[in-house]
Amino acid sequence: MESKKITDKKKLKLAIGLGSTCSGCDIAILDLGVKLLELIGLADIVFWPTVFDFKYSDLKELGDKEIDITLHHGTIRTTEHEEIARILRKKSKVLIAFGSCSCFGGIPGLCNLTDKKQIFDAVYGENLSVANKENIFPEEKLLINKNKSITLPHLFDTGKTLKQLVEVDYFIPGCPPPMQLIEGLIPLMKDVLGGAQLPEKGTVFGSKKTLCDECTLKKENKMISKIVNPVTAIVDPERCLLEQGILCMGPVTRGGCEARCINVLMPCRGCMGPGPETEDQGVKMISAIASILGVKDEENLTDQQIEDLLSGIKDIVGTFYRFTLPDALLNRKVKERR
């Protein structure tokens, strides 16, 4: 039973570890403002490389299960990220995947559409702004002299989510996680301290419904005749964006962000990950958009007209799996054998 008190301490130990990340999640935690003081009142921070001067050795010195709560943000891209994730799992009682990258792979996870060689070729060779006539590419091992060499972490071809590597207790999605979900950490910490019943393992913090459910725009008739570019469109601020032809991931995305993008008339990009009961965000969106696009007069459309209609959606994987590619069913670019 989870109701057993997992710690006898008066004050918790909190660690915040990272993988491949933009550190926006760190900024989001700092954005707690006054509440940050309350958080620090409940927990000592034992590891947070972005904000304090912690070294990996500090982390390694901690005993097993000594950390009470760990937040991990960022995709797993290198051997270093993998090592840190495994250490954090070993040393923590509760491991929380924090932010879209850790939960579903996030933006860095789109690396799965390519591989290490292609990335290096582009970054150190083909890009127009690069002058690399000698074809110098980064090496993992550099010999300084006979006895001394330094090594860099190995970059994987495939980005992974935290869950694909170690057991994860809770998920806090969002890019970055919305403020109200981060504030939810404080009652969670109090529960851990007080020995209250903790949420079920694997719980995703956020709404139990999709974003459309909490979006306040007026929804009338979900049938669209073409896809509109949100940059050039004149948007009706009262009406559902999808009904105006703007690609909005609302129908397949978990709520809990209080429609923060839609409130400023930007369509949802799906950072909260697949909605409850949704296995794969992208194919669900393919299904959803194909069901409402071009319904009017559908019996008279020729194959070419259908192609033209759907060609308004550019870069399907990049749009529909923007934050969830490593977590998707087909999560990696493959090559047909010819």
Added chain:
Amino acid sequence: MFEPKIIGFCCNWCAYAGADLAGINRNQYPPNIRMIRVMCSGTIEPLYVVKAFKEGADGVFIGGCHPGDCHYQSGNYKTQRRIVLLKRAISEIGLDPRRIRLEWVSAAEGQRFARIITEFTEEIRKLGPNPLKLSGVENGI
């Protein structure tokens, strides 16, 4: 020789009845297809197709009623649009879009059903095994 595994989703009213007719008429077609009967081609979520590939299918066949003949008025139109999008999505992931085939087969077209399945099996045989099965999606690292 490589024997492709093909998953077929056929609608209850047309394609599945067409397959039945092919059986009654004793029209021969390769046994590579494993057929699943669904009530309407409109119920076939792209997820089913993707899952079939994930589990190692080499091709997915989808059979529905001819346009205008759908038992539920408009299910097949939706399938048509979904499959166009899905084909584009799987080709971005690197799978050949020819691995998905959508055909309209009526209950009277047993012979045509047998011909389509023969053609499709041969096409998949030429394409070779599903690359997801070969490398293993997780083996990227």
